[in-house]
Amino acid sequence: MTTQTTAPETPDTPAVAPQSGLIGIPPNIARVLTTAGAVLTVISTFMSWTWTSDFPGDLTVYGYPGGLQILVLIGGALTTLFALAAHGVKGLRHTVPAGGYAALRFAALATFATAWYTVIAISDELGGVVNLDPGAFIVAIGSLAALVGALALPFEKPAPDPIDPDDTSWEQFKNTASHKWETVKAAFAAGSPRPVGPLPSYVEILVIVAVMALSLLVFTYGIGTQYDELFIGFLITAGFGFAALNKAGLVAQATQITGRHQNITVCGAFVAAALFPFTQTDDQYATIGVYILIFATVALGLNIVVGLAGLLDLGYVAFLGVGAYAAALVSGSPSSPFDVHFPFWAAALVGAAASLVFGVLIGAPTLRLRGDYLAIVTLGFGEIFRITANNLDGTSGPDLTNGSNGISSIPDLKILGWNLGAPHDVFGFTIGRFANYFLLMLIITAIVVLVFRRSGDSRIGRAWVAIREDETAALAMGINGFRVKLIAFAVGASLAGLAGTVQAHVTYTVTPEQYQFAGPIPPNSAFLLAAVVLGGMGTIGGPLIGASLLYLIPNKLQFLGNYQLFAFGVALILLMRFRPEGLVANRRRQLEFHEEAEAPTVLSKTGA
Amino acid sequence: MNELPQQLVNGLLLGSMYGLVAIGYTMVYGIVQLINFAHGEIFMTGAFGALTIYLYVLPDGTSMVIALPLMLIGAIVVAVAVAVGAERFAYRPLRSAPRLAPLITAIGLSLALQQAVWAWYPNAKSSITFPQIDGGPFHIGSVTIQTGDIFLVIAAPISMAVLAYFVMKTRTGRGMQATAQDPDTAKLMGINTDRIIVMAFALGATFAAIGGVAYGLKYGEVNFKMGFLLGLKAFTAAVLGGIGNIYGAMIGGVVLGVAETLASAYISNIPGMEQFGSQSWADVWAFVLLILVLLLRPQGLLGERVADRA
Numbered sequence: 069m070t071t072q073t074t075a076p077e078t079p080d081t082p083a084v085a086p087q088s089g090l091i092g093i094p095p096n097i098a099r100v101l102t103t104a105g106a107v108l109t110v111i112s113t114f115m116s117w118t119w120t121s122d123f124p125g126d127l128t129v130y131g132y133p134g135g136l137q138i139l140v141l142i143g144g145a146l147t148t149l150f151a152l153a154a155h156g157v158k159g160l161r162h163t164v165p166a167g168g169y170a171a172l173r174f175a176a177l178a179t180f181a182t183a184w185y186t187v188i189a190i191s192d193e194l195g196g197v198v199n200l201d202p203g204a205f206i207v208a209i210g211s212l213a214a215l216v217g218a219l220a221l222p223f224e225k226p227a228p229d230p231i232d233p234d235d236t237s238w239e240q241f242k243n244t245a246s247h248k249w250e251t252v253k254a255a256f257a258a259g260s261p262r263p264v265g266p267l268p269s270y271v272e273i274l275v276i277v278a279v280m281a282l283s284l285l286v287f288t289y290g291i292g293t294q295y296d297e298l299f300i301g302f303l304i305t306a307g308f309g310f311a312a313l314n315k316a317g318l319v320a321q322a323t324q325i326t327g328r329h330q331n332i333t334v335c336g337a338f339v340a341a342a343l344f345p346f347t348q349t350d351d352q353y354a355t356i357g358v359y360i361l362i363f364a365t366v367a368l369g370l371n372i373v374v375g376l377a378g379l380l381d382l383g384y385v386a387f388l389g390v391g392a393y394a395a396a397l398v399s400g401s402p403s404s405p406f407d408v409h410f411p412f413w414a415a416a417l418v419g420a421a422a423s424l425v426f427g428v429l430i431g432a433p434t435l436r437l438r439g440d441y442l443a444i445v446t447l448g449f450g451e452i453f454r455i456t457a458n459n460l461d462g463t464s465g466p467d468l469t470n471g472s473n474g475i476s477s478i479p480d481l482k483i484l485g486w487n488l489g490a491p492h493d494v495f496g497f498t499i500g501r502f503a504n505y506f507l508l509m510l511i512i513t514a515i516v517v518l519v520f521r522r523s524g525d526s527r528i529g530r531a532w533v534a535i536r537e538d539e540t541a542a543l544a545m546g547i548n549g550f551r552v553k554l555i556a557f558a559v560g561a562s563l564a565g566l567a568g569t570v571q572a573h574v575t576y577t578v579t580p581e582q583y584q585f586a587g588p589i590p591p592n593s594a595f596l597l598a599a600v601v602l603g604g605m606g607t608i609g610g611p612l613i614g615a616s617l618l619y620l621i622p623n624k625l626q627f628l629g630n631y632q633l634f635a636f637g638v639a640l641i642l643l644m645r646f647r648p649e650g651l652v653a654n655r656r657r658q659l660e661f662h663e664e665a666e667a668p669t670v671l672s673k674t675g676a
Numbered sequence: 677m678n679e680l681p682q683q684l685v686n687g688l689l690l691g692s693m694y695g696l697v698a699i700g701y702t703m704v705y706g707i708v709q710l711i712n713f714a715h716g717e718i719f720m721t722g723a724f725g726a727l728t729i730y731l732y733v734l735p736d737g738t739s740m741v742i743a744l745p746l747m748l749i750g751a752i753v754v755a756v757a758v759a760v761g762a763e764r765f766a767y768r769p770l771r772s773a774p775r776l777a778p779l780i781t782a783i784g785l786s787l788a789l790q791q792a793v794w795a796w797y798p799n800a801k802s803s804i805t806f807p808q809i810d811g812g813p814f815h816i817g818s819v820t821i822q823t824g825d826i827f828l829v830i831a832a833p834i835s836m837a838v839l840a841y842f843v844m845k846t847r848t849g850r851g852m853q854a855t856a857q858d859p860d861t862a863k864l865m866g867i868n869t870d871r872i873i874v875m876a877f878a879l880g881a882t883f884a885a886i887g888g889v890a891y892g893l894k895y896g897e898v899n900f901k902m903g904f905l906l907g908l909k910a911f912t913a914a915v916l917g918g919i920g921n922i923y924g925a926m927i928g929g930v931v932l933g934v935a936e937t938l939a940s941a942y943i944s945n946i947p948g949m950e951q952f953g954s955q956s957w958a959d960v961w962a963f964v965l966l967i968l969v970l971l972l973r974p975q976g977l978l979g980e981r982v983a984d985r986a
Contacts, residue, residue: 380779433971440711441970443779444911448963451908455959464956585904586787594783601780634791640784641766644777 090255091220098220102176103151105214109144109179112210113137115203118190124295127190128201135298136186139305140207143179146312147214150175154221166317169221170258174315176211176218178308182301183211189297219255226250258315264324272325276333279322280340288344290620291353291360299624334517341510351491351500356623358506362571363591364615365513367599368520368608369563374597375605376524377556378536379435380443382585383450385593387561389583390426391419391568393457396475396578403470403477412481416569423565424558431557436550450585450593457580474579481508481573488573505574512570516563520608523559532556533606586633590619598640604650613651681819683941684934689825691933692832693894696887697910698917698925699839700759700880706856706920707876709775710767713782715884716907717789718759722885723898724793724800725754730807740809744827744889747807751885758789759881763874786904794900803899806892824893831886836926839883843922848875856920905959912966918976927977936962 093101117127117137125135133141150172153160164171187208191197228247235243267275286306293299313319326333341361348354370384398418400409410418426449434445461471469475480489480501488504499507523529531552534542543549572578581587586594595618603614622632643650697719704712729750734743766785770778793800814821821829843849854862855872863869891906892898909932917928939961943952952960969976 374776378776380776382783430967433967437970437974440705440709440779441915441974443711444908444915445966445970448908448912448966451905452960452963455956459956459960464954594787597780597783605776630795631791634788634795637784637786637788637791641781641788644773644781644784645766645769648773648777 090252091216093217093220095220095222098217099151099154100217102172102214102217102221103148103155105210105212105217106144106147106151106176106179108210109183109207109214110141110148112203112207113141113144115206116201117186117204117207118194118199118201120194120199122194123190123199124297127186127203136182136301139298139301140179140183140186140211143175143182143305143309144211144214146309147172147175147179147218150312150316151214151218163318164316165321166258166315168258168315169218169223170256171312171316172221173218173256174308174312176215178305178312180211180215181304181308183207185301185304186297223255226254256315258317264321267325269329272329273332275322275325276329276336279326280333280336283337284340284343284347287616288347288353290616291356293624296625299620303621334521338510338514341513342507345499345503345506346494346497348503349498351502354500354502354506356619358502358509358574359590360616360619361506361509361513362567362574363595363599363619364612365509365516365567366564366591367596367603367611367615368513368516369560369567370596371600371605371607371611372520372523372563373556373560374600375607375611376520376529376536377532377553379553379557380440381446381557381560382443382593382597383446383448383453384560384564384596385583385585385591386446386450386453387423387427387564388568388571388591389453389457389578389580390423390561391565392572392578392582393469393475393568394419394422394565395569395572396478397468399475399478399572401475401478403473403475405467409479412483412569416566419569419572420562420566423568424562427558427561428554431554431561435553435557447585447593450583454580454583457583469580472580474577474582475572476577478572478576478578483508502574505570509567509570509574512567515566517608519559519563528552528555590615590622595636598636600650601640601648602643602650604652607650607652610650610652679941681817683937685819685821687934687937688930689821689828689894689933690937691913691930692828692926693887693890693929694906694910694913694933695926695929696832696835696883696890697906698913698929699883699922700877701911701914702917702919702922702925703852703876703880705914706922707852707859707873708767708771710778711782711911712762712767712877712880713779713907714762714785714789715759715880716903716905716910717786718755718762718881718903719884719888719891719906719910720793720898720900720903721758721789721888722751722755722881723806723888723892723902724797725885726751726889726892727804727806727898728754740807743807744809748886748889751889752882755881755885755888756878759877759884760874763877768870768873786907790900790903797900800900803897806896806898808896809893822894824896827893828890831890835883835886839879839922842879848872852876909959909962912962915966916969916976918978921976921978924976924978931977932962932965935965 091098113133114131116130119128121128125137127134127137149160149163153164154169154172187200187204190199190204226247228244232239290299290302290306293302310319344357345354348357366384366388370381373379373381373384395415395418397404397406398408398410398415400407430445430449431442434442457469457474458472460466460468461473463471480487482488486492486504488508489501491498491500492504493499524532531542531547534545534547535549535552539549575582582589584592586592590596590599599614599618600611601614602618603610603612618636625632697715700715700718701712704710704715726747729747730738730743733750734746762785766781767778770781809823809826811823813823814826843852851862851867851872852875854865854867855869859869862872887910888898891902910929913929913932914925915928916932917924917926936958940955940958943957943961944954
């Protein structure tokens, strides 16, 4: 009763008190501090950070930034931009459509993390802070000031739970701790941005082009990082930077615009991807590019099975293997027992068909049963495929796959007189072997994306989702569960087989050891599943991003070496615990995973 | 064909090891409908727990008569700790999550455990020799039982008897049965289902640990990967016997072991199949058996459960 009477009398106390920052500095000073810190950071990137060029990237030059300095410069510029917008500078309001300071905080955090990581890495690798030049101290102070200022900016704090005197001290501690955590979360939360009004079509298309160009730039930069420190810096900047753009509401607006022109966006994405080989001067990074693309395409195929239909396939890489072996057997390789040389289109059909047959053979007995059986049978199939391929060597079985040596010296493809094995000059750019295969693989990716989109939106696709969500209800609605699931499984298998036919030619050799359940080199079944889960089940962008990250991180961070599979296992557990919907969340999935927690916001969002 | 009894005994021994591990799958599945993929790795950590006791705790040259019980305790302690920890920190928070989530967690856990042993256990990057019982093989008629198998001959029936007594006669065991049948009603009847679930994980881990020691004695070495294929086989055994049914797990294990042994011994006698009989094909035949069972009798040999229960 007392709370009811006092509450109306003091309506503005809870509203006024929370309007302060995480750090107790007056807002005006905080704003100036942030801006000044960000500007200082930007200036410092043009100075020397260390006296010796022993630290990779040559940070010794006055006048222009290099290596990690460029990343800090980008972060600093972003922070400056958001800080000026926070001052209310005219025209910059559009950069933060969501309002608030969350974007500024993330930008400052990105800059601070990258800058301090660099400074610490320099001191650590060169042995002590004496190796730092004035520029390094300036960037350290500048980015710290910007972060402190950003954290001191006011935000709406959540009201604390009333303290229950009956609670034990442990429960009280838990309550205060969770309240503190809520407060920190609130500091980094942002409102939803206002929707973008309809712009002229050409402006919207220009925005899409700009987004694609930016993505290509970020991807190319990440793939081209030459040393561990730069790649870590890249991950830090890209991660927090993306969060900043997201909190600013720019991502949401871009999504709205791309959503209006889906076909143009998809085409634009493929054009951007196809331009990637042209940004490269040699074949070194095109190699990484083509492997990422194979990995991502297979992950996307798996996403049809796992993400759309909800069937857990733990031996998916075996279908890739079936396709690769089938293509290798008919490729005219000297170690193939068949003396035939199919053209690529025929080999691709053979590979896809072989995978399809195996998919149906495995799927037909198990898909009638509950999903768990499928998981174990596919896991078994993955192992059996490897063992069988190992055994079919002429001594412990009929000679088909040449045992553990595999089928080697698979000849390069020739398509329409275009030899993919040799470099070509196109418009003055040299397109090397791997770049050729990159472009070929991109066509396969396009096919998979097409199948994913068209089938996902079709009657069958909706049946898949219905079965994934609630099989009993779906069956009651008249969906033929077995048939629909078998289609999903078979489509997924044949797409993997198709990708396998290209993979066989890219790698020259197919061996059983390439197709393990888990191994250090993607693609393998565990990594494929992780790419889907990390990226976001049921989305197209998710597996592509997930596969890129999962390929690049072990590839670039050599020091992880022996621990990467361990880290990967732990990451899977944590991911399922804290963000089961993945990086790119499918809206429906997100609701499913956070039923209780997010129900009110969902209602308000749909209502608005 | 006078080697048939020998092959049957070999299959029986192999199968009872599968059965010991399969119990863990079937118990956890029966209660929370979760395939605990990491169970194979719990089996592996059990074997390494026993090895640790022998190599690093006991003085060199301890007689196996003293060492074996201590090793068994070490194995059980390690395996139960890992299993209960996994349940508490990885699976319990996901209990109301969609079905795919805990399965993926289990895969992550399985990889993490494997790699942790590989990376941090001394010399575990290759196989480690497991201590052996002294003495020659036993001969019963025309059948020979290797020294390494004696532990299995004794431990497997005792484990089964203890488990049967526990499940049928004790309060916790009957609570377990009730929870498996209907968790919500069991809760209403005053059963602490959280505790029951932890018990299921712990019991499964105990038998897996016994299986791990048996594996070490049987094959003379252990390695970080041993849990993967054996876990797969044990799960096959659990499905074969009817998943959720504890006796089914043991029977399924025995059937699988015998079938596998007979397949690698006799398939090469079938005309046209000469090359498919060797040991390297045994895993393939075990898997073919699983597919056949799923086709013909999806509820398993003893399973009364409906196969597509949600």
